[in-house]
Structure formats: structure tokens, C-alpha cells
Amino acid sequence: MPTDSNPAQPSIVEVKDMDFAYGSKTALHGINLEVERKRVTALIGPSGCGKSTLLRCINRMNDRVTGARIAKGEVRVKGKNIHDADVDLTQLRKQVGMVFQKSNPFPKTIYENVAYGLRVHGEKDGEVIHEAVERALTQAALWDELKDRLQAHALGLSGGQQQRLCIARAIATQPDVLLMDEPCSALDPIATLKIEELIHQLARDYTVIIVTHNMQQAVRVSDYTAFLHLGKLIEFGETERMFDRPKEKLTESYLRGTFS
Numbered sequence: 001m002p003t004d005s006n007p008a009q010p011s012i013v014e015v016k017d018m019d020f021a022y023g024s025k026t027a028l029h030g031i032n033l034e035v036e037r038k039r040v041t042a043l044i045g046p047s048g049c050g051k052s053t054l055l056r057c058i059n060r061m062n063d064r065v066t067g068a069r070i071a072k073g074e075v076r077v078k079g080k081n082i083h084d085a086d087v088d089l090t091q092l093r094k095q096v097g098m099v100f101q102k103s104n105p106f107p108k109t110i111y112e113n114v115a116y117g118l119r120v121h122g123e124k125d126g127e128v129i130h131e132a133v134e135r136a137l138t139q140a141a142l143w144d145e146l147k148d149r150l151q152a153h154a155l156g157l158s159g160g161q162q163q164r165l166c167i168a169r170a171i172a173t174q175p176d177v178l179l180m181d182e183p184c185s186a187l188d189p190i191a192t193l194k195i196e197e198l199i200h201q202l203a204r205d206y207t208v209i210i211v212t213h214n215m216q217q218a219v220r221v222s223d224y225t226a227f228l229h230l231g232k233l234i235e236f237g238e239t240e241r242m243f244d245r246p247k248e249k250l251t252e253s254y255l256r257g258t259f260s
Ligand SMILES: Nc1ncnc2c1ncn2[C@@H]1O[C@H](COP(=O)(O)OP(=O)(O)OP(=O)(O)O)[C@@H](O)[C@H]1O
Pocket: 022, 027, 045, 046, 047, 048, 049, 050, 051, 052, 053, 054, 065, 213
């Protein structure tokens, strides 16, 4: 599989020769992927190729699906196999945060949505929580908009604001990696643009891995792209290079829209 990995940059997430199965059905075959720190990596490919499954392997979100398992290989985050017996799932999900397709704020105030993760991890110091809420809302480009109504109900926000609030919630505990599963698919073009700008800014502090159906979005937001087809990683490399000069015929036909 062609790759343009950068040997000078140690990977924060490594997927090594991984097969993933739902019961008897193998959904991912022999995946090898190295994700560079503080960069945006996009996962693209036709519907059902395994993008979300791969994303959800990185914080063991697939553990929730009965019969779903890594059949071969491993996933490492910061060098640690995430299936080792001593891995604490709550800690892993603190390290690897997630934002879903449909925004899902809790039916609580704006403030409590962002403070939630800190409280779950046992933070009791009001000042520490307040600083974290302000920092996360600022990083999610929401502080100026919302600072005067932190006690308002989160469900009263617009769809785009709710999604940015979910991003603020995910980054409040300062994860190393942020997984985003089609974060703009339910949003209008203006709200989408704001999230895309935000993704650029987030990559200063976080490693972002995003699933997108929208190839133009992959070009706009990502540094690296992984193209999957039928559960296999066909090509991985710098986004600009891959879209200009794909190395694989299959990638080329998918990107040119001549895919059958
Ligand atoms: N919970 C599940 N149980 C059984 N099979 C599943 C489950 N979730 C996904 N699959 C199967 O695994 C394969 C990969 O699905 P996945 O949702 O990861 O693909 P995707 O590329 O994200 O698709 P889409 O772009 O349509 O969201 C598909 O064949 C799908 O039917």
C-alpha cells in the first residue's frame, strides 16, 4: 500500500496489520495506518468501506457492539496497545475524544456540558473547572458568542453551535486525539465552514482524525488522507499529493468520480 509517512514525526496512533470483525463478518482487512501528531487525517471512501469502523477502533467504541472484535493485529495510542489488560477505558476515552455525526449535547446547561468530562474524572475545584470550560469554549470558537449565557440550556443553541459545543465538551479534558465522525453532515454550508475553520485551529493542539463523505472537505481540512475500499486501506498519503497524483488506479477512479 503506498504511503507518504514522515519518518521524522513519531506517530501518535498506529494501527498494525489489523483485521476487524462483526461476528463472522470481517469488516476491515490488514489495516496499517500511522497517524501523525497534531495533523488532520481524513478517512474517505465509499459507503460501507469501513471508515467509521476504523475510527471507532481507535477509542474502542466498537466494544459496545456485541460480537465486534479485533481479529488480528493491534491499535496503539502513544505506543500503548489499547487492548492491554491494564488499559482503563475511561482514561482511553479521555485520551482519545470523539465527536459524532449528529450533535448530541446533554440536556443540561452550556456550562455543564463542557464541565461534564472534568467532573467524570473527579475534578472538584470550581476554579479549575471554570478555567477548563473557558479554554475549551475559546478553542471551539464559542466563548465570545456564549460567555454571557453559560447557564442557558444547550438544546436552545443552533445546530452548528451545538456541534461546536460537542467539540468543546470533547476537548475540555485535553485529549491527545480527537476523532470526528462526519461532524458536518447534519449542518448547513455556513455552519460547516465554521467547523472546518475550527478543525484547522484545533490541529495546533490536537491530533484530529475525521471521517468524511465529502472529498472537497477532505481537501480543505486534512493534511493526510486514507482511502478505504471494501474494508482495505488502498492508499494513504499527503492529501494534496493524493488528490493531485494518486498512486493507485482505484484511488484515482474514486477521486475522479469514475468509480463503478
Ligand atoms: N454494528 C454493526 N454490526 C454488523 N456490521 C456492521 C456494523 N456496523 C457496520 N457494519 C458493517 O461493517 C462494514 C463497514 O461499515 P462502516 O459503517 O464502518 O462503513 P463506512 O465506510 O463508515 O460507511 P458509511 O460511509 O455508509 O457510514 C459495512 O459492511 C457495515 O455493514
